[in-house]
Amino acid sequence: MKTFLPRRTVLGASFLSLLPLPLQAAPGLSGPVDGSVGPTLFIGDQKGGIRSLLRAAGQLExxxxRIQWASFPVGAPLISAIASDALDFGYVGDATATFxxxxxxxxxxxxxxxxxxKSNALLVPGNSKARIMRDLIGRRVAFVKGSPGxxxxxxxLRQEGLDVGQIVQVPLAAANARMALSSGSVDAWAIWDPYAATAELEDHARILLTAHGLVDEVECGIASEAAIIKKRAELTDFMSRVGKALTWGANHQEERALAFSRDTGTPLDIARVSSSRMVMTALPSVTDEVIxxxxxxxxxxxxxxxxxxxxNVIDFYDRSFLIPA
Structure with a gap:
């Protein structure tokens, strides 16, 4: 017998209950080290993607x-670690940063x-009759709270003129949401790659819609105030290397997929789909458009x-960094 979640989950009732996990509850606070001299940058990474890309592009040479890496499954515990001064820097989506x-x-x-x-998708089971967001009225929709999903x-919902009260909101961790979707405990799941590609290829889930053309998004490079003061040169160099690696990855998708598969254990077919959809362009500085x-x-x-x-998000941006191409 299936066990279903309550009819309605009210996200706004207690804001504090929705904050990222405290630092000690976050995984991945130790990890590999790159480099052997100079000061150390403590960098958070989601599923090893940035480190893998940098290494494949030759940007860790x-x-x-030194870089001490910490890997996290999603952005919320990563940014929580930066806020606790356990890490200096990491990339998260604007949705996670806002939270x-x-x-x-x-x-x-x-x-x-x-x-x-394109890599941020709303998935339904392969046999679902849902074809548009409106078909999910009254249905259970899972997502990582405060995330791009x-x-x-x-x-x-906004595009369809719907209210959040017209779906059953189900905040779940990514691993739990995947199981819930495949078992039928939820009717849809909003998630990004490589999780979305995994559900497609291994669980035969179907993409109902993506963020492409629906909502503009930016990925934010988040730093602690201490790191900005003490490690400006290192942060600038690191972000420059990431920008070059992103350009390289856009032109070498197969090599990027091979490296991600090798470094993280992700099946190659999933890595290929993820790499083809993760289209990102690093900017030399924070712009008015970004804000x-x-x-x-x-x-x-x-x-x-x-x-x-x-x-007012402008209060949380430091526009003094100019990143060499």
Whole structure:
């Protein structure tokens, strides 16, 4: 017998209950080290993707500093670790950053990428009769709270003129959500690659819609205030290397997929699909457009009751970093 979750989950009832896990509950606070001389940058990474890309692109060679890596399954515990000064820097989506900024964390976004949105998807079981978001009225929709998937659900509802109260919101960790979708405990799951590609290829889930053309997104480079003061040169060099690696990866998708598969244990077919959809462009500095995109995300969160009040995201950006191409 299937056990179903309650009819309605009210996300706005207690904002504190929605904050990222405390640091000691977050996995991956130790990991591999690259480089052998100079100061150490403590970098958070999601599923090993940035480190794998940098290594494949040759950007971890001749480092003038050391990098201590910590790997996390999603962005919320990563940014929580930065807020706790256990890490210096890491990349998270604007949706995740908004969630943490609203909690008053002393962090700054010091760089940004444009994100295409094709890799952020709303999935349904392969045999689902749902074809558009409106077909999910009254249905259970899973997502990682405060994540790009959460943002996608809100944007899709807004496009259809629907209210969040017209679906059953089911905040779940990625691993639990995958099991819930495959077992029928939820009717849809909003998630990004490589999780989305895994559900497609291994569980025969179907993409209902993606963020592409639906909601603009940026990926934020988040740093602690201490790191900005003490490690500016190292942060600038690291972000420059990431930008070069992203350009390399866009032109070498097969090599990128092979490296990601080898470094993380992700099956190659899933790595290939993920690499083909993860279209990202690093910017040399934070622009007015980036802040405007991020402000729209924060406003959507506030309107939906995900954060308690309007957030001026410009207050959380440090625009002093110029990143060499």
């Amino acid at each position: 001749q480092l003038p500093y 943490t900024f609203a909690a008053g964390s002393p962090l700054k976004a010091i760089s940004a990428w444009h994100v295409d949105g 959460h943002l996608l659900v809100l944007a899709a 405007a995109i991020h402000q729209k995300v924060a406003d959507l969160y506030q309107t939906a009751g995900v954060i308690p009040s309007r957030l």
